[in-house]
Structures are given as C-alpha cells and as structure tokens.
Amino acid sequence: LKHGIKTIMSPAHKIYVDMxxxxSTHVGQDWAGYVSVETAYNWDPTSVYEGFNEEDILGIEAPLWTETIHNTVDADYMYFPRICGAAEIGWSPKDNRSWEEYCLRLARLGKRLEQLGVNFHRSPLIPWK
Known part of the structure; x- marks a missing residue:
C-alpha cells in the first residue's frame, strides 16, 4: 500500500466460497472458519484489514479452490447463493446495502435457481419462497 499498489480483496474468512x-456442509474447507450466506454478504472491503481505503481497492473476488469439489453440482452448491452477495458487494456502495432487503431478494431468486437446475445452499437465514 505504501507504494501505491492497488489490491483485489478476497479475505478467506468472508468470501472464499470453498469454505x-x-x-453440516458436505464439501469444502473450514480452515478459515465457516462462511455463512450472511457472513459472505455482511462485510466491507475497506474495513476487513487495517490501512485499506476505498481508493486502494480495485474490487473483490470470491475464490473457489476445488480440492474438495469434484463436480459442477458441488461447485454450484458452494457458489450459490454466496456469489450473489459478492456481486452486490462489488457493485453497490456500503450505504446502499441492507442484509434484510438482500434476504428478500435472495428468497425470490431461489425459485429461479430451482428452475435453472442450480444446486444451491438453502440457508435457514433466508425466507425461501
């Protein structure tokens, strides 16, 4: 940072989707702790690590390391719905994000994911429709 280098944020304990x-999750890792749907949504790239300002951050990423993932069904399960939260964090200012509103939007998206045949984690935190 002191040399003006920009970074892409992907803190394992917040957004690694292989966690x-x-x-009860049947695949994945836990070395960085569990990353629930809420944990993956409720974080701010500028406050995860000390010393980072908004201008230091180019964006975020949600890595999926595949040592324990052996097929696309499991990959979908690990990505969805957390990847939706990552997208919102990446494009929405912090002040425009609301966990409560996100839960409602995600609940509606569940039906569409089902129609598409996407295997997704049905978090008990979301009021799925």
Missing amino acids: KYDE
Missing part, C-alpha cells in the same frame, strides 16, 4: 457454510 463450508456450517458444520
């Missing part, structure tokens, strides 16, 4: 949602 298990909770102890």
Whole structure:
C-alpha cells in the first residue's frame, strides 16, 4: 500500500466460497472458519484489514479452490447463493446495502435457481419462497 499498489480483496474468512457454510456442509474447507450466506454478504472491503481505503481497492473476488469439489453440482452448491452477495458487494456502495432487503431478494431468486437446475445452499437465514 505504501507504494501505491492497488489490491483485489478476497479475505478467506468472508468470501472464499470453498469454505463450508456450517458444520453440516458436505464439501469444502473450514480452515478459515465457516462462511455463512450472511457472513459472505455482511462485510466491507475497506474495513476487513487495517490501512485499506476505498481508493486502494480495485474490487473483490470470491475464490473457489476445488480440492474438495469434484463436480459442477458441488461447485454450484458452494457458489450459490454466496456469489450473489459478492456481486452486490462489488457493485453497490456500503450505504446502499441492507442484509434484510438482500434476504428478500435472495428468497425470490431461489425459485429461479430451482428452475435453472442450480444446486444451491438453502440457508435457514433466508425466507425461501
């Protein structure tokens, strides 16, 4: 940072989508802790690590390391719905984000994911329709 280098944020304990949602997740890792749908949404790239300002950050990424992922069904499960939260964090100012409103939008998206045949984690935190 002191040399003006920009960064892409991807803190493992917030947005690595190969981290298990909770102890019952059948695939994934847990070395950085569990990353629930709420954890993956409720973070701010400028406040995860000390010393980062908005102008230091180019964007975010949600990595999926595949040591424990053996097929697209499991990959979809690990990505969805957390990747939706990553997208919103990446394009929406912090002041425009609301966990409560996001839950409602995500609940409606669940039906569409089902129609598309996407295997997704049905978090108990979301009021799925």
